[in-house]
Amino acid sequence: MNIKLIATDVDGTLVADDHLTIPPININAFRKAKENGALIAVSTGRPYSLTKRECDLLGCVDYLILSNGAAVVDMHSAKVLCSCYLPFKSLERILSVFEKYPLVYEIYADGAGYITDYTYEHYFEAKGLPEVFLTEYRKIMERCDSPWDIIRTKNVEKFNVSHIPDECIEPLMKDLSEISDLVYSAGYKGNMEITAVGADKGNGLKWLADFLGINSENIMAFGDSGNDATMLEYAGCSYALKTGNDLAKEKAKFITTEGNADGGVGITIEEWLKNGKI
DSSP states (O other), rough: OOOOOEEOOOIIIHHHHHHHOOOOHHHHHHHHHHHOEEEEEEEOOOOOTHHHHHHHHHHHOOEEEEETTTEETTTTTTEEEEEEEEEEEHHHHHHHHHHOOOEEEEETTTTTTEEEEEHHHHHGGSSSOHHHHHHHHHHSSEOSSSSHHHHHHHEEEEEEEEEEOOOHHHHHHHHHTHHHHHHHOSTTTOOOOEEEETSSSSHHHHHHHHTTOOOOOGGGEEEEEEGGGHHHHHHEEEEEEETTHHHHHHHSEOSSSHHHHHHHHHHHHHHHHHHHOO
16 A cells, blocks of 8 residues: 555644644654655645644645635645535524624634634633634634624635533524534534535545545545544545544544654654655
């Protein structure tokens, strides 16, 4: 099995626990794989603007699978090659529901992240992410006067709700369940990610593989959580991080010997490079 394409998740996988630092072994391994002819893809729940920093640090990324698969982008041209945006009728209903609750949320649209003034002021209420990361993340977000303006003028990839008060989780889910053709995932309690049906990392990676003419058995993928499950299931050589959750480990073919903070991704790639399989 020779690897022609390597796809990696970002948070909990490529980066350390601060969600900012890429272990040097990961950077070096990806660059060596690129020199050996492998194509590199970053597959993330983030939009383009919140992924560019990590791509620049790697310095060898060819393609992006963004917002949990809502957009596949050519990194060199910034062209959207494939998309699965949220339909406008669903967007209207989602925002109508959101207005009933004190939610901290982001709208990912046309490659950028947008937040309201309320979200900006309550940004650090997210319980599943380190403050140092939230501080940097908020700087990149674009503030909007009204989320309605965003959904009327842009292609919306995803809603990322970073904080839901405990007492609101159940009624919010009940209200949203009445809207069809949506996909929900979560990385921690109080988090909710909403995309259109068909927008997932597995579909994004399959589309990219077909576009490039690469078979699934020649693809290596890394991930750590539920939104990576379809990608890990699709790729012929997939690894869940040692520090990943049970669903990722169930869907992956292998588990890394080390976690994200210790460069589990880079260590694995280095082993494959030594064996001449990349």
